[in-house]
Amino acid sequence: MTTFADLYTEYGVTSPHELFDQLRDDRPLSQISLPNGVPLWLVTRYADCRTALGDARLSNRIGARVVAKEILPAEIRASMGTHMLRVDGDDHTRLRRLVSSVFTARRIEKLRPMVERMTSDLLDAMAATEHPDMIRDLAFPLPMQVICELLGVPIADRDRFRAWSNSYLAGVGTQNFPVDVVTEFVMYLRDLVAHKRTEPDDKLLSAMISARDNEDRLTENELTSMCFLLIIAGYETTVNLIGNGAYLLLDNPELADRLRHHHDHIPAAVEEFLRFESPVPGASFRVATETLELGGETIEEGQMVLISLLSANRDQELFTDSHRLDAERTPNQHIAFGYGVHYCLGAPLARLEAQIAFRQLLERFPKMERTDPTADLKWRPGLVMRGLTELPVRLTP
Numbered sequence: 309m310t311t312f313a314d315l316y317t318e319y320g321v322t323s324p325h326e327l328f329d330q331l332r333d334d335r336p337l338s339q340i341s342l343p344n345g346v347p348l349w350l351v352t353r354y355a356d357c358r359t360a361l362g363d364a365r366l367s368n369r370i371g372a373r374v375v376a377k378e379i380l381p382a383e384i385r386a387s388m389g390t391h392m393l394r395v396d397g398d399d400h401t402r403l404r405r406l407v408s409s410v411f412t413a414r415r416i417e418k419l420r421p422m423v424e425r426m427t428s429d430l431l432d433a434m435a436a437t438e439h440p441d442m443i444r445d446l447a448f449p450l451p452m453q454v455i456c457e458l459l460g461v462p463i464a465d466r467d468r469f470r471a472w473s474n475s476y477l478a479g480v481g482t483q484n485f486p487v488d489v490v491t492e493f494v495m496y497l498r499d500l501v502a503h504k505r506t507e508p509d510d511k512l513l514s515a516m517i518s519a520r521d522n523e524d525r526l527t528e529n530e531l532t533s534m535c536f537l538l539i540i541a542g543y544e545t546t547v548n549l550i551g552n553g554a555y556l557l558l559d560n561p562e563l564a565d566r567l568r569h570h571h572d573h574i575p576a577a578v579e580e581f582l583r584f585e586s587p588v589p590g591a592s593f594r595v596a597t598e599t600l601e602l603g604g605e606t607i608e609e610g611q612m613v614l615i616s617l618l619s620a621n622r623d624q625e626l627f628t629d630s631h632r633l634d635a636e637r638t639p640n641q642h643i644a645f646g647y648g649v650h651y652c653l654g655a656p657l658a659r660l661e662a663q664i665a666f667r668q669l670l671e672r673f674p675k676m677e678r679t680d681p682t683a684d685l686k687w688r689p690g691l692v693m694r695g696l697t698e699l700p701v702r703l704t705p
């Protein structure tokens with residue numbers, strides 16, 4: 309059986325698109341195994357990916373299969389793995405409903421002044437830095453500040469969150485799953501919940517604690533898991549959208565100029581960045597609860613499935629000239645935020661942050677270029693995120 313390691317040796321993480329082109333043509337559903345040996349079906353065509361995302365027989369309750377049951381203590385696993393993205397049906401509806409009102413487009417729009425202020429402060433600091441870096445100075449801190457503010461978690465701990473989540477995400481599906489790191493993160497979250505119980509505020513985490521303590525709407529494990537999910541999903545993803553979009557703007561100066569003069573074209577450009585370099589390359593793992601047919605193959609009950617959003621979003625069947633960045637593409641039916649009941653809860657927030665970040669960046673710096681345009685881009689390791697580790701730039705106000 310082909311392994312991810314084989315695939316990556318052949319193509320490298322730098323050129324997954326070539327790999328996916330070939331898979332969509334030759335083996336749209338491929339049986340592969342993760343680096344830790346767990347076998348799964350990799351789904352690469354847009355139509356199959358969308359069908360799979362909408363199929364309730366593919367469950368998100370994958371249990372301990374990917375993170376190796378024997379190495380992560382069950383009580384730690386329960387405290388980080390019982391969030392809405394890991395459950396189905398009524399449990400999913402209940403957990404999603406608890407927080408969904410905070411993430412509606414209307415509520416998120418109210419955050420605009422705060423996000424604008426944060427962005428402008430970050431750009432002030434970046435302009436004053438001798439060696440500015442888009443990832444370090446903008447793409448990382450902006451989403452981190454926003455999610456910490458929304459949840460009411462201390463921004464002073466941002467470097468710890470970053471270290472924990474980087475290590476967790478790089479370890480998913482590998483033999484080096486960072487048990488110690490995840491345990492430390494869970495312990496931190498338990499302490500944080502205890503602290504907020506004694507000193508509540510008007511932020512989301514305190515509201516969730518009240519929903520647990522006063523209304524019994526979720527368990528203690530679901531509470532810490534929700535926090536784990538929101539911290540990781542709330543910033544790791546958007547870092548990559550802002551970082552990937554920034555590199556696409558630097559590589560396409562005419563596009564940058566056009567957007568500089570036509571701010572109303574920025575939202576469509578953000579949609580194309582999401583399609584073109586999808587920040588979350590794959591949906592979370594699914595498991596078949598019964599035998600089913602997909603893309604001409606039979607998936608047996610109990611088998612795992614990985615749905616490649618990165619591949620689906622470059623499928624020529626749906627997107628004309630799919631490897632061309634077309635910031636005016638209409639319609640643009642990318643599935644970078646997923647599809648179906650688990651469709652990204654934070655999509656309005658991610659869009660708001662990215663639109664503000666690009667608008668201010670373009671307005672503020674009429675000339676921006678990569679410090680070394682010929683240098684290879686440095687992509688993050690691992691299967692779970694598609695984003696850059698650094699993007700050094702020269703900025704001219």
Ligand code: HEM
Pocket residue numbers: 392393394404537538541542543545546549586587588590591592593617643644645646647649650651652653654655657658
């Ligand atoms: C560019 C940024 C983002 C991208 C590309 C992205 C992508 C996704 C995708 C693909 C899914 C579905 C996964 C699946 O079906 O397996 C998802 C779900 C989710 N996302 Fe995002 N996301 C982003 C930003 C955010 C933000 C800012 C938050 C904020 C808190 C967030 C919270 C969530 C949550 C809670 C879910 C689970 C929804 C559910 O299970 O019903 N995401 N996201």
